[in-house]
Amino acid sequence: MEQYTRMNKEEIPFDKLEKVGINRDFVTHMESNELRDFLNGFRSEKLYTVNATVDNQEYKIPAKIRLQKQEDGSVNVRIHPIQRLFIPDEYMGHSFTKGEKAALLGERNLGKTIELTGRDGKKDTYYLGVDNKTNELIPLRTKHIQVPDRIKGVALSEEQKQKLAAGGKVTLEGMTGRNGKKFGATLQVDAANRNISFSGFKQEKEQALEQKQEKSKGLKPKAG
Incomplete structure (x- = not known):
């Protein structure tokens, strides 16, 4: 259709x-x-x-x-x-704090939702990010993102869904990739690409190895 x-x-x-x-x-x-x-x-x-x-x-x-x-x-x-990355003091009626500027410059994602004023003068709730290719600030109305109940086979808790919807980061384990392998990653709404992005990928084997190494570090040597 x-x-x-x-x-x-x-x-x-x-x-x-x-x-x-x-x-x-x-x-x-x-x-x-x-x-x-x-x-x-x-x-x-x-x-x-x-x-x-x-x-x-x-x-x-x-x-x-x-x-x-x-x-x-x-x-x-x-x-x-493509332009030079620059975060103005004010954007669409919103005055940025130092922390917000730092987030946009460093993470290229505001990490939360904010109220902005559109060209029509109407206020709405937006996500805000930086386009990785052009360095432009990209606003995206929150209504354009629907956080699903499940991502890559893993059910999200209400807390995780709310955090994602609010623009925050959520770490999810046990997801299934296209190759059938399990992996974990950090998820966050990406305003520039109008989707939920994945970063910090880890295959389950790597996670298991790290846990094993951490466990072995914690073992005390036996007295002779």
């Missing part, structure tokens, strides 16, 4: 994309989830080489692209080039 999107393929302004140097067949190389997000106005997952003019000089630069629907129904192309 085809999912509803804000725009459809027929509305993609291929003429505008070609002007910035992107061939119209790029859509055929998108995964279904990536295409769905692209048609919903989110940034592309990949970087594309686009034309740019700086001081009357023509350059080709890597950038993400996204579609933006105008009030008159037309669709424009927005370019998001």
